[in-house]
Amino acid sequence: MECRYKVSNGTGLHRWLCPLLGLLLPLAAIASDAQAEHEDAEHAAHSHEHGAHVHGASQLNIALDGKRLSLQFLGALHNFVGFEHVPETAEERAALSAVQTDLVQGAGLVLPLGAGCVAVSNRITVPHLDVAPQQDLPANVQAEWQFDCASPEAISRVDFAAWFARFPLTEEIKVQWIRADTQGGSELTPDSSTLTLSP
Ligand SMILES: [Zn+2]
Structure with missing residues (x-):
């Protein structure tokens, strides 16, 4: 199976790293979306501790x-x-x-x-x-x-x-x-x- 992620090829690492990245990267994308949404919310009404x-x-x-x-x-x-x-x-x-x-x-x-x-x-x-x-x-x-x-x-x-x-x-x-x-x-x-x- 072709690996969608850029992993240095030619080592045994590639074989297990690719499925692992296939699992982790979408999770990272979800986390960064959540972060972006949080920043958007801050954008509108931006509260600070003292005001x-x-x-x-x-x-x-x-x-x-x-x-x-x-x-x-x-x-x-x-x-x-x-x-x-x-x-x-x-x-x-x-x-x-x-x-x-x-x-x-x-x-x-x-x-x-x-x-x-x-x-x-x-x-x-x-x-x-x-x-x-x-x-x-x-x-x-x-x-x-x-x-x-x-x-x-x-x-x-x-x-x-x-x-x-x-x-x-x-x-x-x-x-x-x-x-x-x-x-x-x-x-x-x-x-x-x-x-x-x-x-
Ligand atoms: Zn502000």
Whole structure:
């Protein structure tokens, strides 16, 4: 019988190794499928001993106070680069750096032109780059931006299509916003990416 497995031939070993592999390799395949399923489950709702985050989901708090517009963003690192482990390759390190550079520049944030917003400060934290995430804690990207807006009343709609385009693993952004006496919430998705802030 032809051996389906690559075993060095020509020795007596081959005769008994082949049936043995025929038994063991399918078992190994089953085990690795189970492992893959486990990783997929982790992918969706990823719990850690001291907290949990959901891949794809992000939170954004927006406050408009006079001319000052503040945004606070929190989301799983997975949403930005597709992994959360310590970078193992130059490509993975570059992906983390690119996220940091883009967030510092506010890539994906497109504020209404007529509002005349000028960036005044930001604080960006990308796990594995700025900080070593603690084991058992979810690896989250945190970003804060402050803008001064000459015409804050012009901020009534903000489209996050550019954000979903730049970080396509983001499936949902839960937004809470507050301005003067008004506040509201919204869940943005790639198909419904425009936030409306009542005046
Ligand atoms: Zn995670």
